[in-house]
Amino acid sequence: MTKKRDDSSxxxxxxxxxxxxxTLKVDYLARVEGEGAMYIKTEKGKVVxxxxxxxxxxxxxxxxxxxxELTEAPDIxxxxxxxxxxxxxxxxVNAMEQGLGxxxxxxxxxxxxxMYCGEWIESxxxxxxxxxxxxxxxxxxxxxxxxxxxxxxxxxxKLKKAGNKLIxxxxxREIHPINMRVGGFYSMPSKASLKKLIEPFKEARDYALDxxxxxxGFEFPHLEREYEFVSTYHEEEYPFAKGRIRSSSGLDIAASxxxxxxxxxxxxxxxxxxxTMVGKGAYLCGPMARxxxxxxxxxxxxxxxxxxxxxxxxxxNPFRSIIVRALEVLxxxxxxxxxxxxxxxxxLPAYQPLHFKNVVGYGVSEAPRGLxxxxxxxxxxxxxxxxxxxxxxxxxxxxxxxxxxxxVSANQHLSDEELTWKCEQAxxxxxxxxxxxxxxxxxxxxxx
Amino acid sequence: MCLVVGIGNRYRGDDGAGWRVVxxxxxxxxxxxxxxxxxxxxxxxxLLQKEKRLFVIDACIGEGxxxxxxxxxxxxxxxxxxxxxxxxxxxxxxxxxxxxxGQVPSKLMLFAIYAKNLLxxxxxxxxxxxxxxxxxxxxLQEEEIQACMR
Numbered sequence: 001m002t003k004k005r006d007d008s009s010x011x012x013x014x015x016x017x018x019x020x021x022x023t024l025k026v027d028y029l030a031r032v033e034g035e036g037a038m039y040i041k042t043e044k045g046k047v048v049x050x051x052x053x054x055x056x057x058x059x060x061x062x063x064x065x066x067x068x069e070l071t072e073a074p075d076i077x078x079x080x081x082x083x084x085x086x087x088x089x090x091x092x093v094n095a096m097e098q099g100l101g102x103x104x105x106x107x108x109x110x111x112x113x114x115m116y117c118g119e120w121i122e123s124x125x126x127x128x129x130x131x132x133x134x135x136x137x138x139x140x141x142x143x144x145x146x147x148x149x150x151x152x153x154x155x156x157x158k159l160k161k162a163g164n165k166l167i168x169x170x171x172x173r174e175i176h177p178i179n180m181r182v183g184g185f186y187s188m189p190s191k192a193s194l195k196k197l198i199e200p201f202k203e204a205r206d207y208a209l210d211x212x213x214x215x216x217g218f219e220f221p222h223l224e225r226e227y228e229f230v231s232t233y234h235e236e237e238y239p240f241a242k243g244r245i246r247s248s249s250g251l252d253i254a255a256s257x258x259x260x261x262x263x264x265x266x267x268x269x270x271x272x273x274x275x276t277m278v279g280k281g282a283y284l285c286g287p288m289a290r291x292x293x294x295x296x297x298x299x300x301x302x303x304x305x306x307x308x309x310x311x312x313x314x315x316x317n318p319f320r321s322i323i324v325r326a327l328e329v330l331x332x333x334x335x336x337x338x339x340x341x342x343x344x345x346x347x348l349p350a351y352q353p354l355h356f357k358n359v360v361g362y363g364v365s366e367a368p369r370g371l372x373x374x375x376x377x378x379x380x381x382x383x384x385x386x387x388x389x390x391x392x393x394x395x396x397x398x399x400x401x402x403x404x405x406x407x408v409s410a411n412q413h414l415s416d417e418e419l420t421w422k423c424e425q426a427x428x429x430x431x432x433x434x435x436x437x438x439x440x441x442x443x444x445x446x447x448x
Numbered sequence: 449m450c451l452v453v454g455i456g457n458r459y460r461g462d463d464g465a466g467w468r469v470v471x472x473x474x475x476x477x478x479x480x481x482x483x484x485x486x487x488x489x490x491x492x493x494x495l496l497q498k499e500k501r502l503f504v505i506d507a508c509i510g511e512g513x514x515x516x517x518x519x520x521x522x523x524x525x526x527x528x529x530x531x532x533x534x535x536x537x538x539x540x541x542x543x544x545x546x547x548x549x550g551q552v553p554s555k556l557m558l559f560a561i562y563a564k565n566l567l568x569x570x571x572x573x574x575x576x577x578x579x580x581x582x583x584x585x586x587x588l589q590e591e592e593i594q595a596c597m598r
Contacts, residue, residue, distance in 0.1 A: 084488070130489070143541060146548040154549065160490050175486060 010413065020268055038423060040408055047412075050405045052397060052427070065387040070096050070378045071354070074180045076372070077389065082175050083126070083433055086119040086167065087367030088374075089180045090241050091389075095374040096182040098255065099361020102352055107133055107182045107243070107345035114171045114254075115238045116179070116365070117336035121163030121204070123368035124287075124325045124332075126304040127431040129156030132322050135425040136218040155207035159329065159358055162204040164195070166336060169193050180277075184351030189254065191346045198340050205333035209305060216309035220319040221422055223407050227316060227399065228280045229289035230371060232364050238297040238331060239290045239366045246293055249280065255362035258373050275395040282398035285370030286430065287324040288315055299338075302331045325431070358383040365394050369431050382439040393432045450501035450555070450592045451475065456485045456538060462563035462576045463511065466505040469559070471512060472584045492542035501592050505583060506539055507563040507576075510596040515579040517586065520556040555592065559583045 041049040060081055065073060073092040078085035089117075090112055097104065104112075129152065130142040139145040146153045164174040170189050173179030177248060179186050227248070235244030245253050245261075264273040277283045292314055298306070306313075309325055356378070363374045370392030377386040403426050411419060452473060454466030474482060485491050487506075495502065504520075518525055526540055529593045539558070546552050561583060564573040572580065587593055 082488075126489070141541070142550060143544040146545055150549065153545075157490060157493060161494075164488075164490060174491075175488060 005439075035239060038404070038427075040404070040423075042408075042412070045412060047409045050408060051399050052401050052404065056194070058306055060412065062389055065376075065384050068384050068385050069238070070376065071119065073374075073384065073387075074182065075176075075178060078176050079179075080389070080391075082435060083123050084119060084369070084372075085176050085366045085367055086115050086171075087372050088227055088389075089177065090113055090116060090365040091363045091367075091372045091374040092376075093180060093363070094241065094255070094365055095181050095361040095363030095376050096378070097361070099359040099376065099378060099392045100354060100357065102183055102354075104184070105348070105352075107137070107188075107348050108351075110240050110339050110342070111170065111185060111188070111345070112180070113237075114336055114339040115167060115180070117332040117339070118163045118166030118170070120332040120368050121208075121329055121336075121433075122160055122167070123163075124329045125156050125160045125163065125211075125252070127428075128211065128325050128329070129153060129160075129212075129367075131431070132325075132425075132428050133215065133218075135421075135428060136215075136220075136322070149214075150213065156212055159204050159207050159211070159333075162200055165200070166197060168324075169197065178339055181351055183354050184349070188346045188348060188350045191344060194340055194343050198337065201337050201340060205301075205330065205337060208326070208330040208333045208443045212305050212330055213309060215322050215326045216311065218322070220317060220408070223318060223403065223410070223426070224316045225318075225403065225406060227288070227292075228277060228283040229292045230277065230283045230285045230395075231289040231293050232366055232371065233294055236297075236333075238299075239294050240246070241365045243364075245364060245371070246290075247277065247280075247283065248293060251277070253362040256338050256360075256372065258362065258364070258390075259375070262373075262395075265392070273342075273394055274398045275390065276398060282402050283395065284318075285392050285395050286321070287368075287370075288321045289318050289370065290366060291315055291324045291327070299334045301334050302327055305330055318426065319349050321429050354382070356380050369393060369396070369433055372394060391433075393430070396430045396432070400427055400432070402428070412420055450481065450503060450596055451483055451501075452481055452482045452503045452587060452593070453485060453495060453505070455485055455492075455504060455506040459568060459570060460563070461565035461567055461568050461569045462572050463507045464570075465507045465561040465563065465572060465576050465580055467581045468572060468577075469505045469561075469583050469587070472580060473587065476588070477593070477597065481593075485519045487539065489545075491540055492528050492539060492577070493546055493549075496542065496546040496553060496556070497551040498551050502553050503555075503559065503587060503590065503593065505559045505561065505587075507566070508560040509566070510562055512562045513563045513575065515559060515583050518558045518560060520558050521552065521574065524570070554561060559586065 010076050037053040039051040065076060074089040077088040134141055134145045137145060143390045167177055168174045171179040178389060229248040231246065232243040233246040245255065245258060261278050262275055263278060264275050267274050296311060315324060357380050360377045365372055372392055373390040375388040376384050378384055393400045405424055407426050452470060454470035455465040456463045458464035458467050470482050470484050520543055526543060561576060561579045564575060
């Protein structure tokens with residue numbers, strides 16, 4: 001596993017062996033989106049503290065949404081993330097539409113779902129192939145991975161391009177799409193432009209199945225935990241853009257009840273907020289939560305793939321989330337194809353008129369990384385008075401720390417180098433999206 | 449045909465240098481020769497695959513001053529390229545990946561401009577503004593670009 005690592009850190013560790021305090025630094029962890037540090041303290045061979053410290057600079061999006069027109073929210077919030085802008089757009093319009101009492105017609109709902117498929121394909125494929133797979137195959141990065149698994153990387157790139165193209169056609173551009181609006185879309189894409197995607201998507205679906213089979217063959221570190229899974233849920237369809245919030249312990253609430261059941265809190269060691277579920281503590285959202293809570297809603301093709309690879313119906317090993325992501329890519333391709341084949345709505349109304357009122361709107365949807373919550377207080381002039389946005393990575397942060405605690409506790413026998421690698425891998429299980437800039441992780445292990 | 453590509457993000461300080469060079473060339477070079485991109489991986493890979501001759505301008509982090517002209521197809525060139533990325537995957541990684549995939553252009557010249565500030569902000573540092581002007585003039589001296597202008 002570690003054969004391809006530079007051995008300089010190993011040499012340094014040998015020199016320091018036997019000292020009470022050891023410090024490891026891993027500069028530029030290149031496969032996590034954002035900036036973070038990790039602190040691990042052991043006493044008499046037992047882990048007593050694990051802290052994942054995320055240095056997420058304040059971005060003030062919630063503050064500068066105030067006094068803006070509510071119609072601007074989808075375009076402003078899309079700027080929060082270059083990887084999942086569709087999620088931000090959809091959660092924001094869901095909140096506004098819930099507040100204004102807008103019921104979406106079938107064709108608008110389906111077009112949004114189609115757009116979300118594009119984003120999941122883009123985002124998950126990037127993570128599975130470029131960021132996470134190298135961990136399992138002992139490669140430092142995707143360039144090394146390409147030397148040994150070129151065909152899979154090519155499949156991944158083609159898949160990602162298919163996702164990009166879908167968003168480009170529906171929403172004007174691949175990154176930070178612009179066609180979505182409160183009440184619908186600015187315009188419906190032409191039938192011809194979408195029908196052209198059917199053949200490429202059939203090919204993409206085949207590639208996705210290949211990738212499912214490929215990742216299912218990886219070796220997975222052992223870590224199993226009974227998580228509190230949280231995701232949106234709608235009885236008719238696998239979670240994307242509508243439904244209530246459900247959890248594995250039986251929570252079943254509307255988005256408007258989110259603030260009563262989930263809390264954000266400051267912790268001393270991190271500038272980012274930690275989320276907990278009232279009465280439960282840490283919870284997990286994202287692919288594993290969706291799979292465990294709504295896996296039965298995946299399409300027959302995906303169910304067939306699950307059976308063919310012998311994948312468990314209940315997945316509680318976070319390292320195996322890479323398989324779930326690959327299955328979700330397969331599902332997104334399959335679902336996209338169904339909608340593409342059905343699409344005949346270019347002449348239908350793209351949006352509904354808005355009638356402003358003083359109200360609070362609540363919206364949730366399933367970003368690739370998990371539940372994305374938006375809340376807006378709006379007024380009868382159509383202005384935003386207050387906004388709250390809770391991203392999936394914030395919600396998963398406490399869960400990541402608990403995973404690290406468990407994993408480090410059970411793997412004290414590993415060298416610092418091996419443990420560092422596995423801990424980074426454990427963090428990447430969550431595909432954390434902290435910011436879109438520099439990547440940095442420091443591991444500090446203090447042994448008492 | 450050759451393509452002049454500015455990579456960057458105008459809202460991250462000097463990372464907007466690549467775009468600024470391209471903007472400075474608007475009206476001087478034909479529109480079809482100029483492109484501004486964010487640096488998304490598949491976007492870069494597409495460019496590397498489709499275009500025969502590429503002149504790329506990107507901000508970089510390093511000890512150097514001003515700017516450097518680097519032939520990225522020269523053996524070992526990538527080892528010393530002081531590029532990092534505010535774009536997820538860097539140009540360097542995209543080129544390494546393109547090489548592994550056998551998708552590289554016949555000419556790939558990088559104009560790397562040393563950044564002073566990459567914090568979220570608008571506008572360029574003073575030294576980067578000077579570099580932008582110098583890189584613009586240097587590009588116009590490139591033989592292939594001159595040929596395209598004729």
